[in-house]
Amino acid sequence: MAADTHDVLERSPVFQGLAAEALAAVAAKGKLRRLQRRELLFSQGDAAEELAVVLEGRLKLTQVTAEGQEVIVRYVGPGEMCAAVALFPGQDYPATAEAVGDTSVIAWPRRTLDELAREHPQLALNVLRLLTERMGELSDRLRELATERVARRVARALLRLARTAGRRTDRGVEIDLPLTREDIARLSGTTLFTVSRLMADWEEAGIVESGRERVVIRSPHGLVAIAEDLPAE
Amino acid sequence: MAADTHDVLERSPVFQGLAAEALAAVAAKGKLRRLQRRELLFSQGDAAEELAVVLEGRLKLTQVTAEGQEVIVRYVGPGEMCAAVALFPGQDYPATAEAVGDTSVIAWPRRTLDELAREHPQLALNVLRLLTERMGELSDRLRELATERVARRVARALLRLARTAGRRTDRGVEIDLPLTREDIARLSGTTLFTVSRLMADWEEAGIVESGRERVVIRSPHGLVAIAEDLPAE
DNA sequence: CGGCCCCTTGAACTGTGTCAATTTTCGTGG
DNA sequence: CCACGAAAATTGACACAGTTCAAGGGGCCG
Numbered sequence: 001m002a003a004d005t006h007d008v009l010e011r012s013p014v015f016q017g018l019a020a021e022a023l024a025a026v027a028a029k030g031k032l033r034r035l036q037r038r039e040l041l042f043s044q045g046d047a048a049e050e051l052a053v054v055l056e057g058r059l060k061l062t063q064v065t066a067e068g069q070e071v072i073v074r075y076v077g078p079g080e081m082c083a084a085v086a087l088f089p090g091q092d093y094p095a096t097a098e099a100v101g102d103t104s105v106i107a108w109p110r111r112t113l114d115e116l117a118r119e120h121p122q123l124a125l126n127v128l129r130l131l132t133e134r135m136g137e138l139s140d141r142l143r144e145l146a147t148e149r150v151a152r153r154v155a156r157a158l159l160r161l162a163r164t165a166g167r168r169t170d171r172g173v174e175i176d177l178p179l180t181r182e183d184i185a186r187l188s189g190t191t192l193f194t195v196s197r198l199m200a201d202w203e204e205a206g207i208v209e210s211g212r213e214r215v216v217i218r219s220p221h222g223l224v225a226i227a228e229d230l231p232a233e
Numbered sequence: 234m235a236a237d238t239h240d241v242l243e244r245s246p247v248f249q250g251l252a253a254e255a256l257a258a259v260a261a262k263g264k265l266r267r268l269q270r271r272e273l274l275f276s277q278g279d280a281a282e283e284l285a286v287v288l289e290g291r292l293k294l295t296q297v298t299a300e301g302q303e304v305i306v307r308y309v310g311p312g313e314m315c316a317a318v319a320l321f322p323g324q325d326y327p328a329t330a331e332a333v334g335d336t337s338v339i340a341w342p343r344r345t346l347d348e349l350a351r352e353h354p355q356l357a358l359n360v361l362r363l364l365t366e367r368m369g370e371l372s373d374r375l376r377e378l379a380t381e382r383v384a385r386r387v388a389r390a391l392l393r394l395a396r397t398a399g400r401r402t403d404r405g406v407e408i409d410l411p412l413t414r415e416d417i418a419r420l421s422g423t424t425l426f427t428v429s430r431l432m433a434d435w436e437e438a439g440i441v442e443s444g445r446e447r448v449v450i451r452s453p454h455g456l457v458a459i460a461e462d463l464p465a466e
Numbered sequence: 467c468g469g470c471c472c473c474t475t476g477a478a479c480t481g482t483g484t485c486a487a488t489t490t491t492c493g494t495g496g
Numbered sequence: 497c498c499a500c501g502a503a504a505a506t507t508g509a510c511a512c513a514g515t516t517c518a519a520g521g522g523g524c525c526g
Contacts, residue, residue, distance in 0.1 A: 063372060063376050065376060065380055065381075066461075067380075067462075069376075069380040071375065071376045071379050071380060073372055073375070084361075084365050084368075085365045085368075085369070087358075087361065087362070087365065088362050088365065091365075094368075094369045094372060094373075095372070117354075117358065118354070121350075121351070121354055121357070124354070124357050124358060124361060125320075125350065125357060127361060128317075128320065128357060128360060128361050128364065129320070129321050131361065131364040131365065131368065132317050132318045132320065132321065132324075132364065134368065135317075135318075135327075135364065135367065135368065135371065136318070136327045138368065138371045138372065138375065139296060139306050139327060139328070139371065140327075141375060142304065142306070142371065142374060142375055142378065143296050143298060143302075143304045145375065145378040145379055145422065146304050146378055146419075146421075146422030147298055147300075147302040147304060147422070148298075149481080149482095150481080150482070180503090180504065180505085181504075181505065181506095182504085182505095186379075189378065189379030189380070190482075190483085191482075191483060191484080192504090192505080193482085193483075193484080193485095193505095193506090193507090194481090194482060194483075196504095196505060196506060196507085197506085197507085199505090200505095200506075200507090211490095211491080211504095211505090212490080212491050212492075212503085212504055212505070213491095213503095213504075228299075229300075382513075382514095383513080383514070413471090413472065413473085414472075414473065414474095415472085423514075423515090424514075424515060424516080425472090425473085426474085426475090426514085426515075426516080426517095427513090427514060427515075429472095429473060429474060429475085430474085430475085430514095432473095433474075433475090444472095444473090444523085445471085445472055445473070445522085445523065445524080446471095446472075
């Protein structure tokens, strides 16, 4: 497990460019946390105290509106970081982080982060880079949500998931996490009913194959065609 | 003008915590650019070469889809930064920046940014903080777009503009930039027709007063009621 | 004064949300 | 191992918010 941890961190974009001993020192200062499925790492609105990197498993970041409507901000997989907001005092977590399956993360409290940022300026730059990239992704999604039809948005959401959590099988690309119709809906800004209908259509067209909490993309090409709004395959 | 520049930078969150001489040194390395109304500072897809801070006037950041649909990402006012993506090599501008009125900005090319970040670690931290804040704002908008009705989104968009570009007058809060129905639509993910109808309704209700490229919020309270979906008035 | 934008308003359409009733799937405990 | 219950998914009927399209008015600048 210790070897595992080191392995994930070494590959993580957060730690690129750090010398091996620096990485070890940083890792030593983090706290390991294990979460079971459905357990929360932190809750929206709580004081942000720790920045976390996922080691194995996956977190689901969600936001709820004042009225109780829920949106999935993103999924966080191994090597990825979340809660960068914890770098600064007086901030609240803007979202809730829930373990999607059994998950382990390494987390650093703010005090430690201050030290680390001073000792390893490269670390701050890495986080900065990650945030600029994530800004780009977010504004892409904003644009999609503002301008595109539901079918395209759902197709894109599935393709994104396939990229970050896809597993090749002989049947196609399986999305390797329990994924309900409602999850997909909350990822793409629609309702579970509409998603259900879309999945039924796509199943008929041989593009996906899906069941309870499970999606396999049989024809990524076909999904891309929908996402790009190309003349129907 | 030189005094002006210094003034704006001193107040800008980008430069908080920098000593006066450090600020002067940083300012000296930036290039001053003046833009007339409608002139572009940079275009979506171009190689990102400079990070910019607005000194006076205002920039409009827009993104276009492959199909040519346009979305307004945000407006950038005095003291605010844009194009943080230029910190890292090999990136493209994710949006187009257009001067809304006569505007001047100070810009630093990437090479200079590298030096500055090394010499003034506080600068990198400031940018980091700004990005985490902006992430929060963006995901708020994402959630709005995914879950809320058009009226609420338009009301929110106007309130946000009032906060960053509002000018108190005896008639209410005037949004101090030329703002067409279409601009509002592209800020809130709807069509200019729907915006036009909403404005007509709200004008009737005494909440706003508006004309060609001009919006005055007569009753901020009333707009908030709509944005929060409170029982009418 | 002329022309270009911007804005308004009406009418018709439709994608998607809403709601209710059922069925399917799966884990659990008897 | 089967049955039960909870959670997920399906399906149909219906409603309507908001888009689309068309036609016309009005203000501002050159």
